[in-house]
Amino acid sequence: MTTDFPLSRTTHPTPGAERAAILADPGFGRYFTDHMATATWTPASGWHDHKIGPLEPFSMHPSTAVLHYAQEIFEGMKAYRHADGSVWLFRPDANARRFARSAARLALPQLPEEDFLTSVAELVRADEVWVPTPTDEESLYLRPFMFASEAFLGVRPAARATYCVIASPAGPYFPSGVTGVTLWISSEYTRAAKGGTGTAKCGGNYAASLAAQIEAQEHGCDQVMYLDSAGENTLEESGTMNVCLITADGRLVTPALGTILEGVTRDTVLSLAADFGLTPEERSISLGELRSGAADGSITEVFAAGTAAVITPMVGFKGEGYAFTVGDGTPGKHTMALRDHVLDIQYGRAEDKHGWMRRVL
Template identity: 35%
Template sequence: MTKEVNIDWSNLSFSYMKTDLRYISKWKDGKWDDGQLVEDNKLSISEASTALHYGQQCFEGLKAYRTKENKIQLFRPDENAKRMQRSCDTLLMPKFPVERFVDACKQVVKANEAYVPPYGTGATLYLRPFMIGVGDNVGVKPAPEYIFCLFCVPVGPYFKGGMTPVNFIISENFDRAAPYGTGGVKVGGNYAASLVAHKNAVDKGFADCIYLDPKTHTKIEEVGAANFFGITHDNKFITPISDSILPSITKYSLLHIAKEYLNMETIEGDVYIDEIDQFKEAGACGTAAVITPIGGIQHKDKLHVFYSETEVGPITKKLYDTLYGIQFGDVKAPEGWIFEVE
């Protein structure tokens, strides 16, 4: 008999909730153990762990979706596994195998099936895999041991209001990442560096800030913790490219959808802040946000409004509906994008 949980699915926020089981595997003496599901949501680690002192840690974010037929599916978890491996390479951490990563996702979703929100509520089951360097280590060097863990939590929209336009402000005084730094991988330090800039933006009445390229401060890089895209007046889908941008799985999915489903020309290239009037629509995209329409961008003393501050542009809506449909099983997915949890 399936467990029942008392949750108001339609009013979930994007916040933590303890679920029943999470997956944990430990690396020691050059190899990963077999891994297991555990009830305890607390980790016990050495006070000298490199994750605590030197930021040797990385993480991922992906979701599980319940379809109209009550099946549960994952969206491109193998791509999250590969991206985590790239993060591990950058931080000299042992890579967790792609097949084991995907299997761990399936195990956690299956073990917490009661927390997968019903179809039609707009809510999803968010999965957070992460790896930390642990063990007794005071010097600045890679840790002697590592923990890979994966937990899940049911969530609602990342931005309140869901698929409604919000305004952003350009961050003039803070960079998200350094040139040749860790901006292209998913490590905690990138997010710690964004906290003050995010608070400043919210205090001014904006959803978040937009970061410009750290070298010249002339090109859009990221929208808070999400990727940027714009729709030009001649219907081209353009998104920034840079070594200091996290390669969003959602963004690359949208590039494919725009080209193959909507027959649009797609471009990864420089997006200069002084040339944003080329766009009739704009948005932020990522696993947590999915697509958040950008109503306007405040740059210096001017608010540049795209399609509308209150209504979603038609192409952004089509992109969202197609991606959302694929994730929830209502639109046929490209081969290899969907992994069913059985």
């Protein structure tokens, strides 16, 4: 049974002129809307105190469990305004299912999927004026998260958890155009090991990625490309996104699940592959295959897939003592066609044959 998230409106909304200025140049993750969704879990009461209320800071005891043991998960998704003024979510059910899987892995209580969907939709309705009217790729970014909020010291699952959704208007990820990125193939850092938290969307995974990201920047690269932790030199993920390869014989290949995040955009691309004459494959991909394929032309395009940037062309790679380019060093035609088509579905410019869009307003 779905739980309501009743709305208590803020008495101090952002002034209209200030909000308009923010929406004219929102960037990413810099500004936040007027409200947030929250709920609390305890063993005795289960999930309770569901509400949409004013955006406000949390008050936390210094011993709050998340500060010491990183028991925390989150999701990333967007709300899109269509040309007729309606507002839609893209595959929110997939985010709800992944949120539940992440909670199970981090020993957090699982929020019912319908409650996840209701909380997100009700927050968007409360802050509808913050959903940009797109001139490029503007949207309202949504961040559902959950953390251990019990005050205690001790290594065990917390007996209190807090769930929250906040929203932030977002501008185009590539404001100057999609030109492609270069990745540093790290031989120093790995992202996850079998049995670890690689399949969960938790803050600790991202905290651990920061040193590798700095390493990539020190080598003149935009992001890091991780190899497996078992020393087999197989591709896993980029720093924040799943990786896909396109071959000269028409295959769309991506690393198999197991230690990587089950990305919603990754699954979307796999589902759309056949529409673009591509055969999807989920399997192990070695660094040697990537290097030799880029050299002999059997691998023609590489891209990353994720919510924030949708699809990002990867045009070059560097590692210890080597560097190579993919194709002619510019975004590939399949990459850009897939990117455009996903965006067209999200913004209502193309038919949603898969039933991925969920109307909110």
